[in-house]
Amino acid sequence: MATTLPTDTPTSTATDSPTNTGTPTNSPTGTRTPTDTATNSPTPTNTPTGTDSPTPTDTPTVTNTPSNTPGNSSTPVETDTATSTPNDTPTSTSVPTSTATACVLPFTDVHATDWFYGYVQWMYCNNVIHGYDSNPPCNTGTPCFKPENSTTRGQMAKIVTLAFGFATDTTGGPHFQDVAVGSTYYDYAETAFNLGLASGYSCGGPGEPCGPANRPYYRPNAGVTRGQKAKMAVSAAVIADPAHWMLENPAANTFEDVPVGSTFFRYVETAVSHAILSGYPCGNPPAGACEPGDKPYFVPNANATRAQISKVVYLAATYPPVR
Numbered sequence: 001m002a003t004t005l006p007t008d009t010p011t012s013t014a015t016d017s018p019t020n021t022g023t024p025t026n027s028p029t030g031t032r033t034p035t036d037t038a039t040n041s042p043t044p045t046n047t048p049t050g051t052d053s054p055t056p057t058d059t060p061t062v063t064n065t066p067s068n069t070p071g072n073s074s075t076p077v078e079t080d081t082a083t084s085t086p087n088d089t090p091t092s093t094s095v096p097t098s099t100a101t102a103c104v105l106p107f108t109d110v111h112a113t114d115w116f117y118g119y120v121q122w123m124y125c126n127n128v129i130h131g132y133d134s135n136p137p138c139n140t141g142t143p144c145f146k147p148e149n150s151t152t153r154g155q156m157a158k159i160v161t162l163a164f165g166f167a168t169d170t171t172g173g174p175h176f177q178d179v180a181v182g183s184t185y186y187d188y189a190e191t192a193f194n195l196g197l198a199s200g201y202s203c204g205g206p207g208e209p210c211g212p213a214n215r216p217y218y219r220p221n222a223g224v225t226r227g228q229k230a231k232m233a234v235s236a237a238v239i240a241d242p243a244h245w246m247l248e249n250p251a252a253n254t255f256e257d258v259p260v261g262s263t264f265f266r267y268v269e270t271a272v273s274h275a276i277l278s279g280y281p282c283g284n285p286p287a288g289a290c291e292p293g294d295k296p297y298f299v300p301n302a303n304a305t306r307a308q309i310s311k312v313v314y315l316a317a318t319y320p321p322v323r
Contacts, residue, residue, distance in 0.1 A: 107131055108141035116147055116307035119314045128162040129310070147307035153228075154185035154220030157192045159309065160232055163317040164240045169194045176200055176218040177211050185220045197235050227264035227300030229309055230277060233316040234267040237274075244320055248273055255279050255298035256291055264300050276315040 103125040110120050123129040131143040138144035151159070161168075170190040174181055179189045192198040200216035203209065208217045224232075237245040248270045253260050258268050271277045279296040280287035287297035304312075315321075 106143055107145040108138070109144045110147060114147070114307075116311055119310040120145060120147065120307065122314050122318075123159070123163070123310050126163070128159055128313075129306075145306065147305060147310075149306050150223040150303040151229075151306050151309050152220060153198075153218060153222050153224055154179075154189065155306075156224045156229070156232060156309065157185055157188040157198065157218075157220075159313055160197065160236045161188045161191050163313045164236045166191055166195060166236075166240070175215060177203055177208070177215040178217045179220055185218075189218050189220065192232075195236075195239060197232055197239075223303040224309070225301050226298065226304045226308075227258075227268070229304040229312060230271045230300075231264055231267040233276070233312050234270045237316045237319065238270075240317070241319065245270070245274070254295065256282060256288065256293075256295040257297045258300055268298055268300070271312070271316075274316070274319055276312050276319070 103121075105117070105121045105124055107120070107124075110117055120129070124131070129145070131145045132138050133143050135142060137146055137149070160166075168187045168191050170187060171194055173190040173193075174186070175193045176189055179186050189198065193200075198218065200218045201208070202216050203211070203214055205217075234245070234247070238247055247266050249266050250269050251260070253265065254269060254272050258265055268277075279298040281296050282288065282290035282294055286299050286302065
């Protein structure tokens with residue numbers, strides 16, 4: 001059932017900057033990337049500890065048969081090579097682990113001891129992600145996942161569409177000047193548009209001339225920021241599961257750098273209240289200096305990694321966790 005989502009801008013953008021100009025706002029602002037932790041457990045048998053522990057405690061059961069052929073596209077979702085960014089140690093390890101009944105995760109760069117292993121495994125075994133089969137980008141053998149790489153906007157549209165089980169909807173397409181009919185991400189970008197998850201950037205900016213229909217640009221190869229990640233994942237959850245999700249608007253902000261009324265405020269706060277992401281403690285890079293109240297930082301303009309997005313989308317798509 002579709003639900004109309006409140007938006008932060010007059011253009012009702014689901015994943016984009018409210019400036020709606022030719023200059024993207026989803027450029028990285030730092031050299032380190034956070035790992036988005038949560039305290040809720042996605043497993044039916046384990047209990048989240050809520051503390052920093054080196055031992056994973058959550059165990060999602062994954063029984064789906066994996067496929068290396070992505071749905072609705074002859075080209076794998078991971079066709080856009082993203083810029084590699086450093087991977088940071090997570091601030092908490094409420095991390096799922098594999099079980100004997102789970103399907104085999106083939107990626108040479110994702111190991112059972114990695115904090116993101118269970119999330120990537122769920123994504124792979126449910127045919128949401130598929131990885132790379134060549135070198136480059138693989139440098140540890142094939143296939144690989146490249147968990148530390150950033151995620152493109154095209155990939156994010158596909159990940160969210162498939163993880164939440166939205167039916168493909170290309171009605172009225174094409175809606176974007178730079179996502180042609182039959183291209184890798186066409187079905188997913190169009191579905192996101194028709195669901196109200198994405199609206200793009202107005203044409204007319206540098207390198208984005210207006211065509212006869214004045215269609216906006218989606219910028220499928222641009223990186224997804226942490227703020228956009230939160231907005232798209234939360235918006236999808238509100239549509240898919242309105243019984244457990246509604247867009248919140250608290251009086252105070254959790255993060256120093258996501259003030260009340262800012263573009264991503266309501267989406268970030270909704271994600272925090274559902275325990276699907278967190279931020280950095282103040283005074284520790286990439287967070288800024290501690291201000292009165294010592295609030296943490298979210299760093300909304302930093303690019304999100306593929307591992308981080310796997311976790312946040314998994315937690316949003318499978319909410320509420322089974323206790």
